[in-house]
Amino acid sequence: MRQDCAIPVWKWLLAVMLLAVITGARAEVCATDDRGQQLCLEQPASRIAALSPGATELVWAAGAGDQVVAVVDYSDYPPAAREVPSVGSHTRLDMERLLTLKPDLVIAWVTGNPPEQVAMLEELGLPVFSIEPRSFEAVSGTIERLSVLAGTQTAGFAEAGRFRRGIDSLRAEYRNASPVPVFYQVWDEPLMTVNDEHLIGEMIRLCGGANVFGDLARLVPRIGAEAVVAANPEAILAGGMGEENRGWLDRWRAFPGLTATARGNLFFVPPSLVQRPTPRMLEGTRLFCEKLEIARARR
Template sequence: MAGLALLPLAAAQARADICAVDALDREVCLERPASRIAALSPGATELAFAAGAGDRVVAAVEYSDYPPEALKIPRVGSHGRLDLERLLALTPDLVIGWVTGNPAEQLERLEALGMAVFYIEPRNFDEISATIEQLARFADTREAGEAEAEQFRREMAALAERHAQAEPVSVFYQVWDQPLMTINDRHWIGQVIALCGGTNVFGELERLAPRLDEEALLAANPEVILAGGRGEDNRDWLAHWREYPSLTAVAQDNLFFVPPSLIQRPTPRLLEGASMVCEQLDRARARREGEQ
């Protein structure tokens, strides 16, 4: 009789054996591998594909444009305002939520309706790899996901090693224009700058993405200005800084464009963005040496 009494517990444990701890430090479990995934940020969509689960993604949000196959996925609003009716109609069995990007009340509503919501917020290189591995566990695509995660770890480490002895270069990274915003050293972009031998002129500020005024930037006088823009090939933000010819970055022509999707999404493509940043800082060093 005792053995029979343990059968329901054993069966429940067998059903709920696909578990991972999310960015809110909650254990999320599925009874079976996810087959219908809702990815509620462009980064979440990329990470799902990186985990080998792209063919399981049935819902995405605006600007989920990579890989190209992601463009075919039905949209359920924007990351900042979800179309819950549309999302529910697609019956996902796993929802990938973005801690600081999705409306908390909408994700809580999904949970109240019984959906499994796994919150992500990778803040560094290791957490990007770990998130890929977690999503691969949920989708039962571990081989593909672990291979992608390990390749990202290995190549980022190699890039760091190549620039370990690089001469410091002072850098300003512009994440937005109005209001003017940057990142601190705890942000993954700040970590990319450090990996490439750069010194973030606002790296010690407390906020992850602090607001500034132009006077603060002029006073910091960085040797390099990095910026994206509204779109993948919009260099208007850099053009603005040419109005200040006394800036060192302007005088030395160290105004460099970085496509936002390559560096402002915590996904494996950050490796491509980091490689570009390292090349740009190397160009700035070469120009400095050319003046000597």
């Protein structure tokens, strides 16, 4: 006598419900941003808006470049980012244009984007994830968190690991380097530098440099030329208004009494390798270290 092998309807329905619960649980992705706020998405983001050049680079580093639908001015790396629609500058967003692009994830800059505009995006229901990495480890961690939100963990975690290993290698290489008093010029008019809490301050320390303005209270303090003269750095490093503009160093040639000037230790470093908290800081840090080695050799 043949038995009926059909699955009871109630068992089939239960299996479907359990599968839906399991699938839904796996689809939801969560990460905590640099404001300490957890963001959960029902599924990985597929339309990402990056509201700073640094955020754009970090999303690409996380392996999610193909998912970026909006950037801001000066988002020029990688080259593919130049083809993505711009929604204004990081200091003034074109809200209407941004909304028409229908992002399902917005990557904001904690201290760089207008707070009122970021708040408006959240009020309109857009998922906002705010970042501001201030250490080498935070750069790697940010890449990993973005890759989780974008569903690109394999690529993102691999890139974060590459950056960590590169920084660790440089740290080991320069661990016992003799100190070099350094002034880093982050801007020209007004004259600005960084303190030890800034990520660039960590770059200087890793290379054996001693930031002559490291103990100032502000993250990016304004100073006067007379303060630089009084600090008498052994090396001056500066970027400029572009990747090849070395004009910021010219003013220091007018101070022959400066140790940095007297020894020819006025060094240019492309600003995008230093002033954006992205994996390219590995290359920028390597350049920093090479410049300080030159300064040591000139003693």
